[in-house]
Amino acid sequence: MDKSGEICDACALKDKRIKVIHKKNGGVSAARNTGLQEARGEYITYADSDDLVGRTIYTELIGAMEQNGTDSACCSYEAFTGAGTEQGMAGSRTGVQKAAGSSRSRVETCCGTEAFKVFLRENNYAPVVWNKVFKREVLKSAEGLFLFEKNTTLGEDEKWLAEVFCGRETSVCFIAKPLYYWRRRDSSATHTEKEGITKNNLDSIRVQEELLETVKVLQDAELEELLKWRLYLAVMDVVRKCYKRRDTENFRCYYQKLKQIGKVRTFGESGTEKTRRLVWSVLFRLRVNSNIYAEMIVKMRKLWFSFWW
Known part of the structure; x- marks a missing residue:
């Protein structure tokens, strides 16, 4: 067991805006759902364990949201191992429109189903949640909060994003800059080769x-x-x-x-x-x-x- 819980508690003592929840391990979806249900701030974001985030990631993402009036923001990412980094594969960003007041290709926007298609089509943005920030108010419908599917080990992010974007007017701005660093592990859930059909x-x-x-x-x-x-x-x-x-x-x-x-x-x-x-x-x-x-x-x-x- 590491000391991450103690570190979080120490941070909470220094900043009253921080709320720490100690929860028995029940999977990533259960943890995310608990956080979403307890959150009271204006914005929601996620980070996977063992990954790294750039120092300016949330300043830049929220700044882009405010400048362009969007409900969410998404940045590019880089994959890394102990040996170094592997740049997230860049795509053509077909179907994404240039945002107002931005440079030629640095920030672009779209919304709804078109945004979800960009996640599926462009490897550098990807149908995952850890390189994105959302306004908390858009993560719910008349039926309640959009919660992650439990007991799903692969694809839960994609399914959740489909709920948030498909058939809705949820808007997003894309920043073509790697601000999130995803740790690629050969033994991780997404890179297991030793088993058969998992x-x-x-x-x-x-x-x-x-x-x-x-x-x-x-x-x-x-x-x-x-x-x-x-x-x-x-x-x-x-x-x-x-x-x-x-x-x-x-x-x-x-x-x-x-x-x-x-x-x-x-x-x-x-x-x-x-x-x-x-x-x-x-x-x-x-x-x-x-x-x-x-x-x-x-x-x-x-x-x-x-x-x-």
Whole structure:
């Protein structure tokens, strides 16, 4: 056990605006929900454990919100390990409009469903909550606060952001500057390779399927294609794991799921190339074991030639 609780208590003694809540570990969603329910300030933000934040992140994000009159703000980020940093992948920011009074590309704004599509499409902004700030007043509807889904280990951020933005007028300004530093751990929940099909995999697939069903009422073809693309990648990750563990039964099951998804539209050259490499790497390894995995080889070849538009 570290001394983070003691450090927080010491900070609260120095500044009466700080409220510390000691809560038994019940998962990240439960902790976030408790914080959101107890918060009384004007703004809400989140930070993941072990990550780092830039010294000016909240000054710049809130300043951009006030200058542009938006309900939220989002900055770029950098991933880092013990060896250094890996810059967050920059995207084209298609569909984002330049904000009033800003430099040419530093700050841009959009709102509602269009904002959520930017999170899905642009890797440097991402459908996560830790690089964003929100006005507390926009995080609720007539039914109450937008709470995070419990018992979900991967995809809870994306689902929550969909509630906050899709079909609503929630606005956001984007700052094309890395102010948040996300720690990439090989042993973390999002980078576990030793197990077979994990709860992370199942949650990722389930969240995309549920979002696809939820957004149908919006009749937004691009949004559906974005979610379909993300679902395809989530299922492909399981297919790759099935190969590594020689799990032919689950391979057949998830291959059928890929067929049900059908052809997908790729978003950005990096996404296309990433998926081509993923399919090809699985196919190449299957060829090495062709006597055992003949059926897999045939099916992966079909994916190689038909998965993208």
